[in-house]
Amino acid sequence: xxxxxxxxxxxxxxxxxxxxxxxxxxxxxxxxxxxxxxxxxxxxxxxxxxxxxxxxxxxxxxxxxxxxxxxxxxxxxxxxxxxxxxxxxxxxxxxxxxxxxxxxxxxxxxxxxxxxxxxxxxxxxxxxxxxxxxxxxxxxxxxxxxxxxxxxxxxxxxxxxxxxxxxxxxxxxxxxxxxxxxxxxxxxxxxxxxxxxxxxxxxxxxxxxxxxxxxxxxxxxxxxxxxxxxxxxxxxxxxxxxxxxxx
Amino acid sequence: xxxxxxxxxxxxxxxxxxxxxxxxxxxxxxxxxxxxxxxxxxxxxxxxxxxxxxxxxxxxxxxxxxxxxxxxxxxxxxxxxxxxxxxxxxxxxxxxxxxxxxxxxxxxxxxxxxxxxxxxxxxxxxxxxxxxxxxxxxxxxxxxxxxxxxxxxxxxxxxxxxxxxxxxxxxxxxxxxxxxxxxxxxxxxxxxxxxxxxxxxxxxxxxxxxxxxxxxxxxxxxxxxxxxxxxxxxxxxxxxxxxxxxxxxxxxxxxxxxxxxxxxxxxxxxxxxxxxxxxxxxxxxxxxxxxxxxxxxxxxxxxxxxxxxxxxxxxxxxxxxxxxxxxxxxxxxxxxxxxxxxxxxxxxxxxxxxxxxxxxxxxxxxxxxxxxxxxxxxxxxxxxxxxxxxxxxxxxxxxxxxxxxxxxxxxxxxxxxxxxxxxxxxxxxxxxxxxxxxxxxxxxxxxxxxxxxxxxxxxxxxxxxxxxxxxxxxxxxxxxxxxxxxxxxxxxxxxxxxxxxxxxxxxxxxxxxxxxxxxxxxxxxxxxxxxxxxx
Numbered sequence: 001x002x003x004x005x006x007x008x009x010x011x012x013x014x015x016x017x018x019x020x021x022x023x024x025x026x027x028x029x030x031x032x033x034x035x036x037x038x039x040x041x042x043x044x045x046x047x048x049x050x051x052x053x054x055x056x057x058x059x060x061x062x063x064x065x066x067x068x069x070x071x072x073x074x075x076x077x078x079x080x081x082x083x084x085x086x087x088x089x090x091x092x093x094x095x096x097x098x099x100x101x102x103x104x105x106x107x108x109x110x111x112x113x114x115x116x117x118x119x120x121x122x123x124x125x126x127x128x129x130x131x132x133x134x135x136x137x138x139x140x141x142x143x144x145x146x147x148x149x150x151x152x153x154x155x156x157x158x159x160x161x162x163x164x165x166x167x168x169x170x171x172x173x174x175x176x177x178x179x180x181x182x183x184x185x186x187x188x189x190x191x192x193x194x195x196x197x198x199x200x201x202x203x204x205x206x207x208x209x210x211x212x213x214x215x216x217x218x219x220x221x222x223x224x225x226x227x228x229x230x231x232x233x234x235x236x237x238x239x240x241x242x243x244x245x246x247x
Numbered sequence: 248x249x250x251x252x253x254x255x256x257x258x259x260x261x262x263x264x265x266x267x268x269x270x271x272x273x274x275x276x277x278x279x280x281x282x283x284x285x286x287x288x289x290x291x292x293x294x295x296x297x298x299x300x301x302x303x304x305x306x307x308x309x310x311x312x313x314x315x316x317x318x319x320x321x322x323x324x325x326x327x328x329x330x331x332x333x334x335x336x337x338x339x340x341x342x343x344x345x346x347x348x349x350x351x352x353x354x355x356x357x358x359x360x361x362x363x364x365x366x367x368x369x370x371x372x373x374x375x376x377x378x379x380x381x382x383x384x385x386x387x388x389x390x391x392x393x394x395x396x397x398x399x400x401x402x403x404x405x406x407x408x409x410x411x412x413x414x415x416x417x418x419x420x421x422x423x424x425x426x427x428x429x430x431x432x433x434x435x436x437x438x439x440x441x442x443x444x445x446x447x448x449x450x451x452x453x454x455x456x457x458x459x460x461x462x463x464x465x466x467x468x469x470x471x472x473x474x475x476x477x478x479x480x481x482x483x484x485x486x487x488x489x490x491x492x493x494x495x496x497x498x499x500x501x502x503x504x505x506x507x508x509x510x511x512x513x514x515x516x517x518x519x520x521x522x523x524x525x526x527x528x529x530x531x532x533x534x535x536x537x538x539x540x541x542x543x544x545x546x547x548x549x550x551x552x553x554x555x556x557x558x559x560x561x562x563x564x565x566x567x568x569x570x571x572x573x574x575x576x577x578x579x580x581x582x583x584x585x586x587x588x589x590x591x592x593x594x595x596x597x598x599x600x601x602x603x604x605x606x607x608x609x610x611x612x613x614x615x616x617x618x619x620x621x622x623x624x625x626x627x628x629x630x631x632x633x634x635x636x637x638x639x640x641x642x643x644x645x646x647x648x649x650x651x652x653x654x655x656x657x658x659x660x661x662x663x664x665x666x667x668x669x670x671x672x673x674x675x676x677x678x679x680x681x682x683x684x685x686x687x688x689x690x691x692x693x694x695x696x697x698x699x700x701x702x703x704x705x706x707x708x709x710x711x712x713x714x715x716x717x718x719x720x721x722x723x724x725x726x727x728x729x730x731x732x733x734x735x736x737x738x739x740x741x742x743x744x745x746x747x748x749x750x751x752x753x754x755x756x757x758x759x760x761x762x763x764x765x766x767x768x769x770x771x772x773x774x775x776x777x778x779x780x781x782x
Contacts, residue, residue: 059675059775079679087677098672098779102256114249115678165676 006173006205007033007056012065014051025051027228028065033173038199038206040216043225049209052225053177056207057092058082070172087116091166095178097158099150105161106146109133112168136164140194156187163194174198176208180215192218249678250686254693257662264690267658268698270651271755275702276709278644278751279743283710285637286747287740292633295555298372300622301335301590302599305606308616311534312338312576312585319589326609327602333369333592337362338570340587344503344563345528348520355503357563359531361570364388370592373564376553377498378402379523388496388566390548395523402522402550410524410546414489494526495569497545501552502560523547529563534574534585541573599623648755652762655694659687659766663773670770671778684771691763695756703752710741 009031015024025048033039043049054060055067058074067075074085086092099108113129114122122129137143140160150158159179166174176195180188192215198204208219216222224231257264305323307313316336324331342359345352364386368374374386378396395405404412504521521527525547532538545565553559568584571577576585593602599621610617623630663670670683709716717728717739728739 054776057675059779083677083679085677086675092675094672094675094779098668098675100253100669100672102253102260107252111249111673112676114252115673115676115682119251 003034003036005032006035006070007031007207008068008071009052009056010066010068012052012055012062012067014048014055014060014062025228026055026062026065029225029228029230031223031230033205033207034221035172035205036199036203037220038196038208038218039221039223040219041207041209041223041225042211042213042216043209044211047225048228049225050177053175053207053209057090057175058085084116087112088169089172091163091169091171091174093159093162093166093174093176093179095181097150097155097162097182099158099161099165101150104147104149105142105153105164106130106133106137108150108161109136109164109168111165116169133164133168136167137161139167140164154187155183156190159183159187159191160194163191163198167198172205174204174206176206178209178211180210180212249673250682250689253686254689257690258693258697261662264655264658264662264694265697267654268651268694268759270654271648271695271698271759272702272705274644274648274651275699275751275755276706277647278641279703279706279748280709280713281640281644282637282747282751283706283741283743284713284739285633285640286744287742289630289633289637290742291740293630295553296626296629297622298375299553299555299558300625301370302593302597302622303591303602303606304620304622304625305589305591305610306339306618306620307587308618309587310532310536310538312587313589313617314578314585315583316586316589317583322609323589323591323606326605327593330594330597330602331591332594333366335363335366335370335590336586337367337567337588337590338574338576338586340531340570340574342529342531342563344499345530346504346520347526347528353520356561357500357503358561359529359570360562360564361567362564363567367590370590372553376551377549378405378501378552379549382549386498386549388498388548388569390493390496390524390546395549399517401517401519405523407524409522410493411490413524489526493546493548494544495546495565496548497527497529498549498551498564499527499547500559500562501550502556503563504547504550521547523549529565531574534576543573645754648758652758655691655759655762656765659691659763660769662690663687663766663770666770667773667778670773671775671780674773674775675779680771683773684767687763687767687770688760691760691767692756694763695759698759699752699755702755703748707743710743713739713741 009029012026012029012031013024014026015022017023029048029052031052041049041052051060055062055075058067058077062075065075066073069085069089074082077085099105100111103111110129110133113133117125117129134143134146137146140163142157142160142164145153145157150161153161159182163174163179174195179195180191183191195206195208196218199206208215210216216224305319313319320334320336323334338361340359340361342357344355344357346355347353362373364373368386374383377383377386378399379391379394381391381394390410391406393404393406393408396402499521501517504527505517505519507515507517510516526544527547528542528544530540530542533541551559551562551564567586571584571586577583578585591602593599603619603621603624606619610619612618673683674680720726720728
């Protein structure tokens with residue numbers, strides 16, 4: 001029984017221009033991301049997976065093709081709609097964490113709420129926001145470090161703060177761009193465990209980009225990218241997992 | 248919300264930006280200090296100039312003056328009587344002042360004013376610039392016993408005390424000279440007696456007298472021509488005993504009879520050629536068409552110190568009727584006295600130029616040799632020079648702040664480049680371009696406020712303590728900052744206008760915000776993907 005589709009792309013094309021030579025990165029990508037599943041996107045570097053993620057997060061615009069979120073086209077939506085989509089509907093996790101160095105852990109987690117609310121609105125719902133941020137930090141096991149700056153934390157801790165930040169606005173979908181790419185194996189596994197746990201307990205839809213086949217193998221759905229195209233799609237064990245989800 | 252948080256964090260962590268606004272701080276502080284000192288200076292000057300001159304002055308350039316001042320006043324009253332609060336008539340003539348200083352004659356060109364102290368004090372500040380405290384309250388033209396300017400050691404004995412001392416000293420010297428002459432004559436007489444001996448005893452006495460005159464020779468006596476002295480002063484001298492009596496009183500501008508300098512310790516000191524109690528000589532033209540020079544002796548009864556060097560070095564005041572009598576400004580048939588100047592004091596807030604123009608219309612310069620001016624006209628070049636100076640200084644200092652603005656611009660560009668990844672992150676989290684740019688605009692605003700606020704406080708503190716700061720600078724450099732021999736102010740005058748403060752603050756903050764516009768636009772336009780990839 002297939003779950004509803006959250007994000008769809010149709011015929012996505014994107015190329016970069018360098019010295020009047022077009023370097024095609026995506027050559028027509030069709031992709032469906034189903035709700036409640038962990039989808040892995042595997043590919044070697046340069047295969048266009050990061051570019052695809054940027055298009056999915058509306059950080060960039062495709063040359064051709066469309067991106068739909070819950071059936072609504074978003075790649076050419078007005079700026080304000082896209083800003084709100086990024087803020088509310090998706091949470092993004094980066095390889096290099098991208099925390100704001102001037103802010104403490106809790107403030108970093110609060111940042112999406114601050115961005116979406118006016119000064120007055122923020123102060124009015126400050127208590128709620130703070131409770132939510134603390135809950136998220138607790139969820140990633142870093143509540144005790146909420147006052148620490150990013151420079152006082154390890155890579156794994158920073159990535160966990162970044163996950164808490166991505167969860168702050170209760171998004172539908174988590175986009176993770178090589179979340180373990182900059183971590184040692186052990187810490188990387190902790191992060192993966194955390195993401196898997198999010199998927200299991202909160203039924204969070206996750207799209208994970210990785211070059212690690214081992215990580216990809218653990219996902220519900222795995223797409224493989226090569227030269228700007230989705231090559232294969234192996235769904236081993238998908239039916240069983242779907243069954244467990246349904247149960 | 249995030250923009251305020253980030254701004255405050257940037258403010259706390261980016262000291263380089265604070266360094267870039269030090270120039271704003273300095274510019275603002277300098278602007279405030281300069282404006283306060285300039286407005287203090289010009290207010291002081293305005294007050295003095297206006298105090299010295301009446302609101303409107305009608306001057307007659309004819310030597311004889313205007314014949315019937317009362318009729319003139321009635322006419323003026325008819326034209327603008329509703330705004331006149333006081334009027335005074337006076338006689339102004341160019342004159343030469345002669346001071347006898349240790350046997351030498353010192354000549355000075357002065358503006359001799361015959362005035363009525365009662366009405367003159369109503370149209371302009373006159374009494375308050377006199378030295379004697381009693382004269383400040385009520386100016387009389389009689390010499391006071393003593394008590395002139397108690398804080399000036401050079402004038403400690405001025406007044407009757409000085410006059411008596413001086414006369415006694417002169418008489419003592421005269422006596423000594425006479426004795427000397429007699430001795431010389433006796434020596435001479437003896438020699439004569441030896442050569443042409445055996446003359447009648449009674450005739451030797453007579454011969455002695457002749458010899459006294461002949462042997463007088465060069466002495467320390469006055470170089471002033473004796474004929475001049477005798478012409479008008481002779482009969483007065485005959486009746487005046489300088490120990491008991493005075494000549495008609497005269498008030499001299501303090502710089503007409505003194506020079507200012509420094510003693511060996513650097514203290515400012517005045518050397519007086521004449522002081523209250525001394526007699527001076529005044530030469531001025533009479534009022535007839537066949538002009539002759541009048542020459543009269545006066546006794547200095549007070550000195551006039553307004554602080555305006557132009558006035559202090561040219562004015563001399565005597566009583567109006569005294570001058571009218573001396574110049575022959577009385578119509579022999581009617582007994583009506585003429586004057587040369589009418590001064591008007593107008594109600595506060597009156598449009599002086601309108602009154603002046605109305606009077607000019609009534610007394611057109613084509614028909615009358617009258618010059619009708621307001622006090623601003625009189626001092627126009629000086630006032631406009633100060634105004635021009637203030638304007639130019641303001642422009643220059645604002646240019647300094649504008650230069651500081653370019654420093655802010657450069658620093659902000661650096662910060663935007665440094666924050667490229669954060670900008671990408673914020674955009675990935677859903678921040679709009681406008682939101683990101685407003686971070687930097689707000690940052691510029693905050694920096695502007697911090698910089699100009701610090702400048703404001705610093706400037707106000709500087710202005711508050713400007714005289715002690717000047718003192719410190721003097722002790723360090725040994726150079727007098729505000730030379731009282733030049734300015735006649737003992738302290739640097741300052742006035743702080745709140746309006747100026749607001750303008751300076753707004754200008755500085757505005758420049759800081761303007762300087763952050765370009766970097767903010769760059770931040771807003773930044774492509775999020777490239778920003779995130781930025782290393």
